[in-house]
Amino acid sequence: MKTADFLSLTGSSLLAHRLRSLLTALGIAVGIGAVVLLTSIGEGLQQFVLAQFTQFGTTIVAVNPGKATTAGTSAGVFGTERPLTIEDAIALEQLPYARAVVPFVQGNAAVEYAGLSRRTTIYGAGPAMPEAFRMAVAIGGFLPEDDPTAPRALAVLGSKLRGELFRDENSLGRRITIAGSRFRVVGVMAAKGTVLGFDLDDTVYIPAARAMSLFNVNGLIEIDVMYDEDTKVETVVEGIRRVLTARHGRDDVTITTQQQMLDVLGGVLDVLTFAVAAIGSVSLLVGAIGIVTIMTIAVNERRNEIGLLRALGARQSQVLSLFLGEAIVLAAAGGLAGLLLGTGLGQLLQFAIPALPVQPSLFYVVLAESIAITIGLLAGVLPARRAARLDPVEALRAE
Amino acid sequence: MIELSHIDRHFQVGDQRVKALDDINLHIGAGEYVSIMGPSGSGKSTLLNLIGLLDRPSAGSYRLDGTDVTALSDVEQAQVRNSQIGFVFQMFHLVPRLTAAENVALPLLLAGMTAEARQPLVASALEALGMADRSHHRPEQLSGGQRQRVAIARATVTKPRVLLADEPTGNLDQKAGGDVLAILEGLVDAGITLIMVTHDPAMGGRAQRQLAMRDGRLVSDEQGSPHGDP
Numbered sequence A: 001m002k003t004a005d006f007l008s009l010t011g012s013s014l015l016a017h018r019l020r021s022l023l024t025a026l027g028i029a030v031g032i033g034a035v036v037l038l039t040s041i042g043e044g045l046q047q048f049v050l051a052q053f054t055q056f057g058t059t060i061v062a063v064n065p066g067k068a069t070t071a072g073t074s075a076g077v078f079g080t081e082r083p084l085t086i087e088d089a090i091a092l093e094q095l096p097y098a099r100a101v102v103p104f105v106q107g108n109a110a111v112e113y114a115g116l117s118r119r120t121t122i123y124g125a126g127p128a129m130p131e132a133f134r135m136a137v138a139i140g141g142f143l144p145e146d147d148p149t150a151p152r153a154l155a156v157l158g159s160k161l162r163g164e165l166f167r168d169e170n171s172l173g174r175r176i177t178i179a180g181s182r183f184r185v186v187g188v189m190a191a192k193g194t195v196l197g198f199d200l201d202d203t204v205y206i207p208a209a210r211a212m213s214l215f216n217v218n219g220l221i222e223i224d225v226m227y228d229e230d231t232k233v234e235t236v237v238e239g240i241r242r243v244l245t246a247r248h249g250r251d252d253v254t255i256t257t258q259q260q261m262l263d264v265l266g267g268v269l270d271v272l273t274f275a276v277a278a279i280g281s282v283s284l285l286v287g288a289i290g291i292v293t294i295m296t297i298a299v300n301e302r303r304n305e306i307g308l309l310r311a312l313g314a315r316q317s318q319v320l321s322l323f324l325g326e327a328i329v330l331a332a333a334g335g336l337a338g339l340l341l342g343t344g345l346g347q348l349l350q351f352a353i354p355a356l357p358v359q360p361s362l363f364y365v366v367l368a369e370s371i372a373i374t375i376g377l378l379a380g381v382l383p384a385r386r387a388a389r390l391d392p393v394e395a396l397r398a399e
Numbered sequence B: 001m002i003e004l005s006h007i008d009r010h011f012q013v014g015d016q017r018v019k020a021l022d023d024i025n026l027h028i029g030a031g032e033y034v035s036i037m038g039p040s041g042s043g044k045s046t047l048l049n050l051i052g053l054l055d056r057p058s059a060g061s062y063r064l065d066g067t068d069v070t071a072l073s074d075v076e077q078a079q080v081r082n083s084q085i086g087f088v089f090q091m092f093h094l095v096p097r098l099t100a101a102e103n104v105a106l107p108l109l110l111a112g113m114t115a116e117a118r119q120p121l122v123a124s125a126l127e128a129l130g131m132a133d134r135s136h137h138r139p140e141q142l143s144g145g146q147r148q149r150v151a152i153a154r155a156t157v158t159k160p161r162v163l164l165a166d167e168p169t170g171n172l173d174q175k176a177g178g179d180v181l182a183i184l185e186g187l188v189d190a191g192i193t194l195i196m197v198t199h200d201p202a203m204g205g206r207a208q209r210q211l212a213m214r215d216g217r218l219v220s221d222e223q224g225s226p227h228g229d230p
């Protein structure tokens, strides 16, 4: 049988039952559409989150006190670990490839100015923070290079907090009160927006040593080290570990590289995208069952035709491929419609909610169409085999 | 050409064994015009299907032109059906969604012939049956007699040597039935071997050779006068 004849025979039987073929293909279209749309959203979300995460730079290593175990808690096998101190941060600055070292303490406190009060997040940080995290100062300057162990009581405001406390007033040089202590404002950060749920603009940055005494803690929660791009991250991790082990008498810190964070995040997001694709696949399964059903009905209805074809000299394999062809054409057409449906809805969604990133992934698009064709093949194979194996005499006698 | 010896065909229905054909011995030469008559259920269709390689015997041998065709594979049997045998059925069995011309083209298409190559063959087959002007009509737009003529065109478009007709006029009125019979007899005159099942003695009596069946057995085999007597 010539391919053109094969296609026209297949087409004629699908067109003979237009509505039925349409509805069956629609089942696949909805499934493929769902997979394409959901994975587009998942992929867009993934890229969005990664972009959010990497905006602070990728050459950063975080040092936290305590040894993280696989359970994620501090082991404390040798009693309580030693706290991370300002002196530790100063020592890390001596590493040749350390471009910026930022000690961190975090707490919540009321910030007051001229009778206005606002409870907000206080970050104890170091002067290198804007460089390390690619953050810009809008007005004035960031915390100056004071003696890190005895810095002056200076503060830099997040743009939102500045607005809340000072309105249109100039804030530079003004004195604010944080948890009862007075600080002089030396700068205002450029607006940064929220990152992964944290409002970076509703904050105050003060020197880490000041924050430690304010919150009455004896250790930092983290030291971030930004290193030279040319240096291998393993070298940096090794150097930090050597310095701190020497200072603490043992290795009692957890060092996390940006790559590790990205890997964890990427892993989570991959699972998310996969889960979403799995949900879409359920509707695909429903579509596949539709094809099996309709092809089984078709084989039953067309037993006379099958018997006739066999009498006219059709081989079993020809009958098989005719019915298989119909199932595949149904699924492939449905798949194509589903691709259009999915990407179309994605565009529409993107238009309606610009904040929601939609990123159609070529990988998933190709995968979806291949899945559609495979579904046609699998769904068609049983009915088609039944057709091919019909006894021609009985098929001809069927009513 | 057709040699059947000691052919049995039985069916298992529940725990009962139905002997549809019981020790059939039959030789049919090329160009013969044979009618098979007998009461309903006597095995006529079963015999015809067996000769047409749509069915296999339970026992016995069937030689077609000297080759044992029961031993052929499914693919080889399909090939023989396609090139050497034509079928005409009581129920016409036209594919409803295809036009007359497309129905007639089916056996050629299955054999892998291109559309250009089969077009003249289809046209002349329809022409020979007076259906040229109906080639683009679908079966539902044709009368019973016209449908059977399209079916005969389809059975003869491959120029088969044997034409098997199972009650070809069973669904037709007197007039259309007479026309179809005349067409079939015209094919005999042109050299085809015709084996026709019928339960109408007047029709069966027109054949040169008349077989009668009862309970799966051949009970008589008579030579009659060519094309009966007017």
Ligand SMILES: Nc1ncnc2c1ncn2[C@@H]1O[C@H](COP(=O)(O)OP(=O)(O)O)[C@@H](O)[C@H]1O
Binding pocket: A394, B011, B012, B013, B018, B019, B020, B038, B039, B040, B041, B042, B043, B044, B045, B046, B047
């Ligand atoms: N597939 C089958 N299963 C069981 N019995 C069958 C089958 N085909 C035919 N028969 C039986 O074989 C006998 C002959 O049938 P058939 O050849 O159709 O008779 P006829 O054509 O002479 O009316 C009948 O008794 C019929 O019931």
Ligand SMILES: [Mg+2]
Binding pocket: B044, B045, B046
């Ligand atoms: Mg019969």
